[in-house]
């Protein structure tokens with residue numbers, strides 16, 4: 001069994017599929033997330049694929065602060081993902097609400113709504129920083 | 145003696161040209177396809193999983209197997225569970241007819257070309273069921289599109305195969321291969337080039353690869369018919385797609401490129417034939433990946449119209465040309 005669980009762990013680290021959700025940001029972070037998928041940075045090297053359906057994905061990449069309107073949807077997407085699932089929060093907004101903090105329609109950081117594994121700071125963070133965040137997440141998986 | 149023969153047959157089914165080899169080769173083809181696709185887009189593609197990322201599809205498969213398997217409340221429980229398994233079994237079954245290590249497949253009956261055509265039609269039907277049973281609005285749209293696309297590509301696919309059957313005057317895959325090896329001494333692509341092109345285009349639609357990935361168009365309907373499938377079921381579907389890739393390229397090799405035949409050392413034929421099979425299927429996959437990265441997705445009406453307006457007339461013309469050649473006594 002030990003061999004089998006090692007194999008599964010290896011497979012999990014080698015193929016994290018992501019789904020990308022903007023919970024109300026300014027779109028700056030989304031551009032950077034998309035840039036990480038383009039030829040210059042190409043995260044498919046790590047086996048990362050962008051998936052459209054939450055059922056297929058392992059990692060939920062959230063950008064932007066959580067607004068009152070998207071709160072319900074964010075929770076629903078999180079619940080639709082199958083275990084084991086992880087959350088990568090990209091951008092300052094996802095930590096505190098950033099420049100949107102205190103707005104009438106803003107709930108604040110993502111961690112108030114769903115558990116977050118890794119935060120990537122920056123407004124917006126560079127693609128390098130996002131990849132660094134992914135690598136941190138994979139290191140966390142290694143220790144599980 | 146009898147038991148030894150039986151044992152060898154069972155080993156053939158399970159190990160060498162049978163299930164295990166085909167699954168491993170399917171994963172290899174998926175990696176080859178992804179890597180080429182990435183290179184055409186000036187990316188690097190899978191790199192860190194095994195040497196050059198060869199183990200990427202294997203890692204994906206294991207990961208999906210170990211994930212939670214969700215059955216949505218709106219789904220038809222029985223159909224939702226059975227369809228992925230059935231898809232996998234059907235696509236493995238078709239591979240038994242493809243000649244890999246010798247001039248005939250593991251199974252070979254008279255008229256097996258028709259049987260293989262029929263079973264490959266079941267792929268499309270199973271995909272429709274898969275979408276229908278999951279009871280999601282996106283997958284219903286995907287199902288409808290699968291049905292429409294099915295109407296579009298199945299006929300040119302069959303017509304292109306029929307022109308091969310006419311040229312060789314046989315419905316048996318073994319005979320078609322031996323005809324090319326012994327009688328014609330040339331691959332059939334020389335005689336029916338148009339049929340080969342039509343075969344490739346309609347097999348792209350069969351595999352739901354990019355210009356024809358309308359049923360699972362990510363940007364429009366999330367993931368189409370497979371939107372609700374997670375964990376093991378998704379793993380089975382992906383494996384079935386890889387096996388279909390082996391099937392489509394293997395059938396192309398058998399029908400148009402002279403089968404697994406090639407120069408070899410007498411006595412070592414199975415080894416050399418396998419190597420030739422791999423080389424030829426890789427060539428076919430290379431063409432398919434090229435097409436995949438060259439074109440953008442068509443709309444569903446464009447797909448249907450294109451297949452009916454352009455491919456079917458050409459396929460019929462090809463059949464007439466074969467008849468003419470037969471009439472003139474060239475083949």
Ligand code: SF4
Nearest residue numbers: 025026028029091093
């Ligand atoms: S962190 Fe900055 S760039 Fe990202 S969504 Fe918030 S405001 Fe926009």
